[in-house]
Amino acid sequence: MGEKSLVTLAVDIGGSGLxxxxxxxxxxxxxxxxxVPTPDPSTPARLLAGLDALKTKMPEFDRVSVxxxxxxxxxxxxxxxxxxxxxxxxxxxxxxxKRWTKPVRVANDAAVQGFGAIQGRGVEMIITLGTGMGSxxxxxxxxCPGLELGHHPWxxxxxxxxxxxxxxxxxxxxxxxxxxxxxxxxxxxxxxWDHLYLGGGNTKLIALQFRPNVTIVSNLDGLLxxxxxxxxxxx
Ligand code: BGC
Numbered sequence: 001m002g003e004k005s006l007v008t009l010a011v012d013i014g015g016s017g018l019x020x021x022x023x024x025x026x027x028x029x030x031x032x033x034x035x036v037p038t039p040d041p042s043t044p045a046r047l048l049a050g051l052d053a054l055k056t057k058m059p060e061f062d063r064v065s066v067x068x069x070x071x072x073x074x075x076x077x078x079x080x081x082x083x084x085x086x087x088x089x090x091x092x093x094x095x096x097x098k099r100w101t102k103p104v105r106v107a108n109d110a111a112v113q114g115f116g117a118i119q120g121r122g123v124e125m126i127i128t129l130g131t132g133m134g135s136x137x138x139x140x141x142x143x144c145p146g147l148e149l150g151h152h153p154w155x156x157x158x159x160x161x162x163x164x165x166x167x168x169x170x171x172x173x174x175x176x177x178x179x180x181x182x183x184x185x186x187x188x189x190x191x192x193w194d195h196l197y198l199g200g201g202n203t204k205l206i207a208l209q210f211r212p213n214v215t216i217v218s219n220l221d222g223l224l225x226x227x228x229x230x231x232x233x234x235x
Contacts, residue, residue, distance in 0.1 A: 009061035009102075010226030011051060012109060013068050014038060015082030015131025015165070016201075018047070019223060020054045022061055027116070027227035031058060033220060042083040044090050048099065055100070064102050065226030067109035068092060069132055071146060075106050081151065081160070082132045105229050110134025111143055113199045115225030115232070117217040122194035125187060128222075129180075130200035133160040137191065143232055149187070159183060168202060177207050184214060197221075 004025050012019040016038055022030040034054055039046035070079035075093025080086075097104040113134070114126035120141030128134035133150035136143060150160035161167055162179045171179065184196065198206065199217045206216060 006063060007059070007061040008226050008230070009055070009058060009064045010112075010223040011064060011066045012112070012222045013047065013051075013066065013083075014109065014201075015042075015069055018050050018054060020051070020058060021223050022058055023224065023227050025227065027224050029220070029224070033223060034058075038083075043086045044084075044092075044095075047083070048095070051096075052099075062102065063230065064096060064100060064104040065112065065229045066092065066096065066104065066106040067112035067222060067225075068106055069109045069134070071148060072106050072108055073146075075104075079148075082164075107143075107229055108134065108136065108145070109222065110199075111136040111145065112225040112229060113217070113222045114138060114143070114197065115228035116221035116223070117197040117199065117215075117225070119195065123192065124195045124197070125191055125193040126197040126199055126217075127183075127187065128200035129163060129198065129202040131165045133164045134200065137193075141232075154183070154186065155179075165202075168205070173205050173207070176205065180206065181208050184210070 006025050008023045010021055010023050017035045018038055019035045021033040024030050039050050069082055077087045077090045077092050080088055093104050093106040110126055110128045113128055114136040118124045118138050124138045126136050135147050135149035137147050151158050168176045196214045197217045199221055203216045
């Protein structure tokens with residue numbers, strides 16, 4: 001089968017939801033995006049069983065791209081801030097490859113979402129606002145892997161403490177928006193990005209006006225980057 005007809009199963013593992021859809025070779029959706037709540041406790045075994053169940057609703061595919069909500073190196077999970085600690089050290093890429101007998105690539109969820117959103121020019125950054133706060137940085141379309149801005153100290157805690165699900169619950173939508181405005185300004189001063197993308201489920205709560213070089217991207221982008229993952233060696 002030629003590269004042009006390859007179907008990619010795109011999977012997004014989130015702290016609150018597991019999402020899946022199939023993409024064509026250009027990264028366009030071939031199916032609806034399906035979502036089920038993340039199992040609790042969110043151990044590897046429970047979560048992989050949840051993914052198995054979602055997969056039965058998908059058509060045939062040739063390869064798999066996975067966004068995972070933590071640090072991934074060489075397909076192995078190195079952090080699990082919003083999932084069960086049993087994930088630490090789990091070889092997600094090889095385990096899924098064995099389970100589903102298809103080639104699998106795994107990367108950080110914000111990186112995958114960024115691949116679906118960026119233009120590929122200059123310094124582009126994505127921040128995702130969901131259960132956790134994700135971040136990824138690209139220069140001319142190449143990912144600089146491993147950025148974990150969410151856990152960087154900011155104000156009196158970390159960015160994620162203020163802007164992730166816990167912060168939203170603690171401070172409420174109005175204050176969360178104010179904090180977000182400050183955080184955007186801080187990242188502009190720190191990274192000097194040419195363009196910032198804001199993604200993730202909680203972007204629907206944003207009540208701020210931004211300059212044209214700050215774009216809110218749809219939740220679907222979290223999965224659309226799944227094809228680009230096979231082009232970039234830096235994941
Ligand atoms: C994790 C990141 C992840 C983000 C969004 C954070 O807690 O450390 O790796 O991208 O949540 O899921």
